[in-house]
Amino acid sequence: MNGSRAVVELLEGQKVEVLFGIPGGVLLPLYDELVDTKMRHILPRHEQCAAHMADGYARVSKRPGVCIATSGPGATNLVTGVATAFMDSSPLIALTGQVATGVLGNDAFQEADSFSLMMPITKHNFRVTDSKTLPEVMKRAFLIATTGRYGPVHIDLPIDILQEEISDEAMKKPVRVPKPKRNLSGLLDAIKLLEGAERPTILVGGGVSWSRAGPEIAQLAELLTAPIVTTLMAKGAIPEDHPLVLGVCGMHGKQVANYALNNCDVLLAIGTRFSDRVTGKLSEFGTKTKIVHVDIDSSEIGKNVKGRVGLVGDAWTVVNALIAGLQKRKKRATWKDRIIELRRECTCDYNLRSDPIKPQKVIHELSDILPGDAIVTTEVGQNQMWASHFFRCNGKRMFITSGGLGTMGFGFPAALGAKIARPESVVTDIAGDGSLQMVSQEFSTAVENDIPVMICLLNNGWLGMVKQWQKHFYGSRYLATNLGKSPDFVKLAEAYGAEAIRIEKHSEVAEAIKRGTKSDVPILLDFVVDPEEDVLPMTPPGKSSDEWIKGRCRWKGGGK
Amino acid sequence: MEVITMLTYDQPGVMQRVMAEFTRKKVNVDTIVVGPCEMPDRSRIVISLRDRETALGVIEHLRGLQEVIEADMVDHRRHEGYAIMLSKGGVCRITGSVEEVESVIKKSQPDKYIEVVNAI
Numbered sequence: 063m064n065g066s067r068a069v070v071e072l073l074e075g076q077k078v079e080v081l082f083g084i085p086g087g088v089l090l091p092l093y094d095e096l097v098d099t100k101m102r103h104i105l106p107r108h109e110q111c112a113a114h115m116a117d118g119y120a121r122v123s124k125r126p127g128v129c130i131a132t133s134g135p136g137a138t139n140l141v142t143g144v145a146t147a148f149m150d151s152s153p154l155i156a157l158t159g160q161v162a163t164g165v166l167g168n169d170a171f172q173e174a175d176s177f178s179l180m181m182p183i184t185k186h187n188f189r190v191t192d193s194k195t196l197p198e199v200m201k202r203a204f205l206i207a208t209t210g211r212y213g214p215v216h217i218d219l220p221i222d223i224l225q226e227e228i229s230d231e232a233m234k235k236p237v238r239v240p241k242p243k244r245n246l247s248g249l250l251d252a253i254k255l256l257e258g259a260e261r262p263t264i265l266v267g268g269g270v271s272w273s274r275a276g277p278e279i280a281q282l283a284e285l286l287t288a289p290i291v292t293t294l295m296a297k298g299a300i301p302e303d304h305p306l307v308l309g310v311c312g313m314h315g316k317q318v319a320n321y322a323l324n325n326c327d328v329l330l331a332i333g334t335r336f337s338d339r340v341t342g343k344l345s346e347f348g349t350k351t352k353i354v355h356v357d358i359d360s361s362e363i364g365k366n367v368k369g370r371v372g373l374v375g376d377a378w379t380v381v382n383a384l385i386a387g388l389q390k391r392k393k394r395a396t397w398k399d400r401i402i403e404l405r406r407e408c409t410c411d412y413n414l415r416s417d418p419i420k421p422q423k424v425i426h427e428l429s430d431i432l433p434g435d436a437i438v439t440t441e442v443g444q445n446q447m448w449a450s451h452f453f454r455c456n457g458k459r460m461f462i463t464s465g466g467l468g469t470m471g472f473g474f475p476a477a478l479g480a481k482i483a484r485p486e487s488v489v490t491d492i493a494g495d496g497s498l499q500m501v502s503q504e505f506s507t508a509v510e511n512d513i514p515v516m517i518c519l520l521n522n523g524w525l526g527m528v529k530q531w532q533k534h535f536y537g538s539r540y541l542a543t544n545l546g547k548s549p550d551f552v553k554l555a556e557a558y559g560a561e562a563i564r565i566e567k568h569s570e571v572a573e574a575i576k577r578g579t580k581s582d583v584p585i586l587l588d589f590v591v592d593p594e595e596d597v598l599p600m601t602p603p604g605k606s607s608d609e610w611i612k613g614r615c616r617w618k619g620g621g622k
Numbered sequence: 623m624e625v626i627t628m629l630t631y632d633q634p635g636v637m638q639r640v641m642a643e644f645t646r647k648k649v650n651v652d653t654i655v656v657g658p659c660e661m662p663d664r665s666r667i668v669i670s671l672r673d674r675e676t677a678l679g680v681i682e683h684l685r686g687l688q689e690v691i692e693a694d695m696v697d698h699r700r701h702e703g704y705a706i707m708l709s710k711g712g713v714c715r716i717t718g719s720v721e722e723v724e725s726v727i728k729k730s731q732p733d734k735y736i737e738v739v740n741a742i
Contacts, residue, residue, distance in 0.1 A: 177635065182642055186688040189635070206688060239688070361682035 086132020113143020118479030134172030149466025185213025210242030268295030269333020441497030471500030
């Protein structure tokens with residue numbers, strides 16, 4: 063068989079069901095073979111969105127998403143999507159076409175050095191220059207993407223490799239990748255610390271979403287009588303209606319979550335890399351706290367927060383080991399009781415009944431109305447932080463967002479990928495008007511492929527998060543943040559064949575969302591929201607969490 | 623002087639990937655030795671740099687690379703220096719401990735020289 067046929071069979075062999083790709087000159091041999099496959103092919107309108115769709119698919123299915131782009135501009139357009147997946151440890155297989163090996167390096171038409179471009183933003187990448195290695199490379203890519211810490215893998219496929227003959231022998235060659243090394247030598251120290259802890263807190267990161275260790279962590283929290291604080295990436299990894307889950311911490315987090323994070327005596331951090339958005343000023347973070355850091359990636363231990371007890375292993379295994387070791391711990395109820403009381407104080411009513419509509423009101427209604435297994439994606443900016451702070455990710459709900467790279471335009475294509483992975487769930491993108499304009503062409507993809515997602519657009523006419531920073535930290539000197547000449551989003555969506563409603567009164571919000579969840583076509587809800595509303599509370603960048611800006615938040619800061 | 627030794631696959635792109643870890647962590651390396659080793663299709667890379675803390679910070683990332691089979695710090699006693707000097711008398715090769723090589727270079731003040739640290 064030729065290389066293209068081999069690629070198709072190897073993808074089928076990995077049980078790939080859907081490909082997100084845009085063809086091009088050097089990919090013609092591959093696309094010719096794809097005509098005869100049962101794998102579904104989705105044609106996004108921009109390669110970046112192909113990667114985001116595959117990423118959204120991966121985050122829901124927990125299996126690698128596959129995206130395809132042609133050489134040169136196809137590959138460079140893919141870069142943002144691959145980098146997004148890399149920062150959030152999402153297993154992605156990115157295939158790019160490449161000019162023939164004979165002219166590689168000679169500046170051929172549509173040639174870019176994709177191998178070098180992708181290197182720093184992938185877990186690993188390959189450039190196939192010998193057709194004999196093609197099957198091995200394809201198999202290794204899938205293994206690498208899903209072994210240890212997940213991550214994107216890129217394969218650059220020159221056109222002549224796709225045309226050359228591949229032997230059956232090469233196809234059958236088995237492939238192995240080394241298992242990640244576990245290091246639990248600190249386990250006894252960790253257990254000792256946790257046993258002696260008076261005010262333990264568990265910080266849960268994105269690693270827990272990937273390893274699906276939520277139920278075990280909830281069990282551990284009950285054993286330790288410790289509150290659970292999540293990062294943005296772990297929102298929903300443990301249902302937020304669990305009494306010990308305080309919600310998302312960090313710059314725009316719940317104040318009670320930040321309180322627990324900063325006032326515990328022992329912090330058990332699981333599957334998190336201590337991002338600057340979580341820690342605030344790193345030099346002041348955890349100075350009074352003993353930290354046990356659990357991560358599958360040994361290079362994360364001690365990277366940002368130094369001198370701690372480190373346990374290298376996947377969240378599920380380590381948490382079970384801790385549960386086994388902590389059976390004899392005497393329960394201390396005082397800290398737990400205090401936290402539960404503080405949590406009660408930190409549940410303001412954001413059912414704001416005023417016009418113009420407050421964005422919090424939209425999120426409030428979404429929390430109330432969306433079904434128990436709904437999937438929420440977000441764009442990046444104020445919309446993302448309102449969603450993170452106010453959306454109640456209860457039960458089996460899922461929250462998908464670009465946490466690490468912070469890619470505007472992620473949410474809409476990711477929602478399409480998520481809906482393909484789980485068509486039975488309501489999938490909604492909480493969007494901003496800045497982000498949506500970066501990917502609005504994907505209405506075409508949604509309509510063409512019958513992917514009925516709901517887009518809740520919080521339309522305030524600004525690049526709101528940057529505006530908010532200009533307002534608070536740069537003396538309201540606004541530049542390049544007003545989106546004065548935005549399109550009529552309702553007409554825009556309708557032009558693509560989607561449904562759309564504009565909502566301008568708070569009393570119409572709930573009704574619109576109910577209609578949206580029942581829609582069997584892609585639907586845009588254009589909520590015209592108050593441009594003066596900021597995302598608050600917030601901890602300013604580089605400051606510690608007691609220097610926060612309150613806004614509407616009435617929390618008393620733990621009685622201080 | 624701190625030395626990291628690696629066993630890697632011998633294929634295009636490995637050096638770029640290894641060096642990228644130093645670039646990302648804004649580490650300037652002092653010397654690099656790369657060459658074939660006792661195993662077919664494998665290479666050894668020996669890198670020296672000044673700061674131990676920095677070296678320890680990078681080494682975990684190097685171990686995470688697919689093409690790096692092993693990465694370890696080398697004990698100071700096993701560091702070896704070598705240099706080539708050019709002076710009026712012609713080309714001169716020096717080998718020995720890092721300190722010995724450095725002292726010879728200092729004493730002879732050559733027109734040109736290059737000094738490398740290696741270890742096994």
